Amino acid sequence: MIIYNTMTRKLEPLEPAEPGHVRFYACGPTVYDFAHIGNFRTYVWEDLLRRSMELNGFKVTQVMNITDVEDKILNKAMELGQTLDEVTAPFIEAFFEDIDTLRIKRADRYPRATEHVEEMIDLAQTLTDKGFTYESQGSLYFRIGAYEAYGGLSHLDKREVQDGARIDSDEYDKDNARDFVLWKGQKEGEPGWNSPFGCGRPGWHLECSAMSMKYLGKGFDLHTGGVDNIFPHHENEIAQSEAATGEKFVRYWMHSAHLMVDGEKMSKSKGNFYTLRDLLEKGFDPRAIRFLLLSTHYRSQVNFTLESMGKATQEVQRLDDFTRRLDEYGAADGSDAEFEALCAKRLEEFRAALANDLDVSGAVGSLFRLVRESNAAMDREALPAASLQVLRDTLERMDSVMAVLERPAEEIDAEIEAQIEARQAARKARDFAEADRIRDDLAARGIVLEDTPQGVRWKRRLG
Numbered sequence: 001m002i003i004y005n006t007m008t009r010k011l012e013p014l015e016p017a018e019p020g021h022v023r024f025y026a027c028g029p030t031v032y033d034f035a036h037i038g039n040f041r042t043y044v045w046e047d048l049l050r051r052s053m054e055l056n057g058f059k060v061t062q063v064m065n066i067t068d069v070e071d072k073i074l075n076k077a078m079e080l081g082q083t084l085d086e087v088t089a090p091f092i093e094a095f096f097e098d099i100d101t102l103r104i105k106r107a108d109r110y111p112r113a114t115e116h117v118e119e120m121i122d123l124a125q126t127l128t129d130k131g132f133t134y135e136s137q138g139s140l141y142f143r144i145g146a147y148e149a150y151g152g153l154s155h156l157d158k159r160e161v162q163d164g165a166r167i168d169s170d171e172y173d174k175d176n177a178r179d180f181v182l183w184k185g186q187k188e189g190e191p192g193w194n195s196p197f198g199c200g201r202p203g204w205h206l207e208c209s210a211m212s213m214k215y216l217g218k219g220f221d222l223h224t225g226g227v228d229n230i231f232p233h234h235e236n237e238i239a240q241s242e243a244a245t246g247e248k249f250v251r252y253w254m255h256s257a258h259l260m261v262d263g264e265k266m267s268k269s270k271g272n273f274y275t276l277r278d279l280l281e282k283g284f285d286p287r288a289i290r291f292l293l294l295s296t297h298y299r300s301q302v303n304f305t306l307e308s309m310g311k312a313t314q315e316v317q318r319l320d321d322f323t324r325r326l327d328e329y330g331a332a333d334g335s336d337a338e339f340e341a342l343c344a345k346r347l348e349e350f351r352a353a354l355a356n357d358l359d360v361s362g363a364v365g366s367l368f369r370l371v372r373e374s375n376a377a378m379d380r381e382a383l384p385a386a387s388l389q390v391l392r393d394t395l396e397r398m399d400s401v402m403a404v405l406e407r408p409a410e411e412i413d414a415e416i417e418a419q420i421e422a423r424q425a426a427r428k429a430r431d432f433a434e435a436d437r438i439r440d441d442l443a444a445r446g447i448v449l450e451d452t453p454q455g456v457r458w459k460r461r462l463g
C-alpha cells in the first residue's frame, strides 16, 4: 500500500516494523459533549484506512484514546457541580453508540486518560530526569528549546519558536510554538492526582504519548488524526516521546482534511455543527451518512450540505435496489467464466485503488461499475447461480471496506450471538472484566441479556 506521510510530505510504501502487522494509534474524542459529524469524518476515514489495510492483507492493531480529563471537561464539571465521571459517562456511551451506528469497527482498545495517570506521571518524570522540563507556578512545562528536532512534523520555522514562552491551555494555539504544559498544578475546586510535581492533572498532549506507547510500544507504525491535530498536538507528542525514549516515536503520520459547512470548519465553538443524532432525527439513513463521509478523498475537505446528504442517500438506495434485485433474481443453474473473471477484475481494481493512498473514488467507481454490469447481465438473464454466488462474495469483500450495504437481520443476530458466546467464554476463563465489557457493549447497542436456566437469552430494548 502507498500512503501519504505528513512527516515527509511524500507518498511512501507502508512498511510496518513487523512485516504484515500495522500498529495504529488514532486520536480519539474528548468526551464533554456529543461528537459532531466533523469528528466522525475523521473517525470514518480512520475506519476506511483500517479496513483498507486489512483488505490489503495487513493485520491491524488499533488503539484509540478517550480523553476524559481536559480543560473543557473540567469547566463543565465545575459549572454543573459534577464529578469528571458524571460529566463524561453519558458521552462515552453516546460515542460507542454512534460508532456502531456508523459501522466503524471497534479498535482493539480504548484507553481512558484518567486510568493512565500513573504512566503519564512516569513519562513526565523521565523528561524531568533528562532535563527537558521546568516548573513554574506549580505546573511542569516541556522546554521545546531543549529538543533540537522540534517542529519536524509541521515544518515549523525555527524562528517561530519562542524560548521560555509558555502555554497552559489544552486548546490549540496555531500561531506560536511555546513551551507546553505537561502537568498542571491543581487550582481551587479542581480534582487532582498526587505526583512528584505536586497535586494536579496531566496536560492533553502527555495523555496521548503515554497511552500510545503503553499499548503499541515506544516506536510504532502509524498515527492519525484530523489536520488540526498536526500542530501543536502531534508535534508535542513527538517531542515528549522522542525526548523521553531517544527513539523514533512514529513511522507514518496521516491526517484528514476537515468537514466544512459554508466554507468554515464544522466545530462546536462556531455552533455550525450537526451531531449524528441530529441527522438521524431528520430521517437520514446512517449508511448514507457513512457513505457521504467516506466518499471524499481524505486529503480533500468534505463540504457538508443537506443536498449532498440527499445525493448520498440516492447512492445507497441504488445499492439497496441492486441487492434486493439479486435476492429476487431467479438464477438458472450453471456458471459463466467470463462474468466471474469480471468480478475478479473489479475486485482487484477496488483493492488497488484503496492501496493507492485510499483512492476512494476509484474504489466506489469499481463497485458501481460492477453493479451496472451485473444489472445488464440480469437484464439478459445471463447470470447463472454459481456466478451469482461469486458476485455476492465479491460484493461482500468490497463491503468489508465500505460497510454500506444493507445487512440482513439474520446476520446482525448472528453477530450478537457470537458476542454472547465470547462473553460466556470470558466468564468461564474468569475474565470478568472482559465479560462485563462485552455485556456493556451490547447494552450500549440496546441489547439486554437475561440469564435463564436454559442459558443466556437476549432481546432488544424497546425505545
Ligand code: AMP
Pocket (backbone or CB within 6 Å): 027, 028, 029, 030, 037, 038, 039, 040, 041, 042, 225, 226, 227, 228, 229, 257, 258, 259, 260, 265, 266, 267
Ligand atoms: P476533538 O474532540 O476536538 O479533539 O476532535 C476529535 C477528532 O475530530 C480530531 O482528530 C479532530 O482532528 C477531528 N475533527 C474535529 N473537527 C473536525 C472537522 N470539522 N472535520 C474533520 N475532523 C474534525
Ligand code: ZN
Pocket (backbone or CB within 6 Å): 026, 027, 028, 208, 233
Ligand atoms: Zn491525541
